[in-house]
Amino acid sequence: MKLPIREVIIDDLKLVDDLIIENNNLKFKIKCIVSKGTYIRSLARDIAYQLKTAGYLSSLERTKQGKYKLEECYSLEDVENNNFKLISLYEALNDFKRIEVDDVLAFKIRNGQLINNLFEDNKIVFVDQDKNVLAIYQTYHKDKNKMKPYLML
Numbered sequence: 001m002k003l004p005i006r007e008v009i010i011d012d013l014k015l016v017d018d019l020i021i022e023n024n025n026l027k028f029k030i031k032c033i034v035s036k037g038t039y040i041r042s043l044a045r046d047i048a049y050q051l052k053t054a055g056y057l058s059s060l061e062r063t064k065q066g067k068y069k070l071e072e073c074y075s076l077e078d079v080e081n082n083n084f085k086l087i088s089l090y091e092a093l094n095d096f097k098r099i100e101v102d103d104v105l106a107f108k109i110r111n112g113q114l115i116n117n118l119f120e121d122n123k124i125v126f127v128d129q130d131k132n133v134l135a136i137y138q139t140y141h142k143d144k145n146k147m148k149p150y151l152m153l
Contacts, residue, residue, distance in 0.1 A: 009035035010043075027058075067095065089133045089153065096125040096136065109134045109149075117147045 012033040020027040032043065041057045048055025063070045074084040090098075099119065101109065106128045108115055117139055124147070126134045138150040 006037055008038040010038070011035070026053075031063075033064075088131075090127060090131050093125045093133060093136070096123060097121045098125045098127055100127050100129060100131075101134070102129070106134060109137070112149045112152055114140060114146045114148050117145050119147070123150060 010032060012031075014031055015028060016031045017029040030047075032040070034040070034043070040060055044055055044057040061070075078084045097119070105115065106126075109126050112135075115137065123136055123138045125136050128134055133153050135149050135153055136151040137147040140146040140148040
């Protein structure tokens with residue numbers, strides 16, 4: 001299967017262990033910071049290609065997804081033993097612009113209505129006066145003066 005070609009950004013790529021030759025095969029471990037949409041298996045293939053050889057990815061460990069780091073995560077054992085603390089949706093969505101709305105606008109948002117676009121951002125998290133997340137809205141492509149639901153919560 002041929003993967004689609006897409007432009008990606010590799011912010012950092014470094015060798016993190018010594019090169020090892022095992023069973024006549026060269027093994028190495030890298031750490032990389034890449035943009036969204038990067039296929040790490042394709043990156044491994046491309047590195048092998050540049051080395052004029054064949055290669056594959058034997059293991060992969062994601063250490064960060066967005067703003068969340070692996071060391072901040074809970075294990076399955078933690079969850080099974082009820083040894084974890086969930087963050088609020090309000091806190092999880094703190095990268096978005098958040099707007100607190102009155103009861104009238106909250107009613108419209110809860111019901112998924114189009115609303116006037118009085119805001120400068122394309123996506124906005126709307127919260128009620130108690131900081132409960134209502135929805136994420138985005139600019140409506142048919143009318144830039146309106147916003148429509150992107151994700152109802």
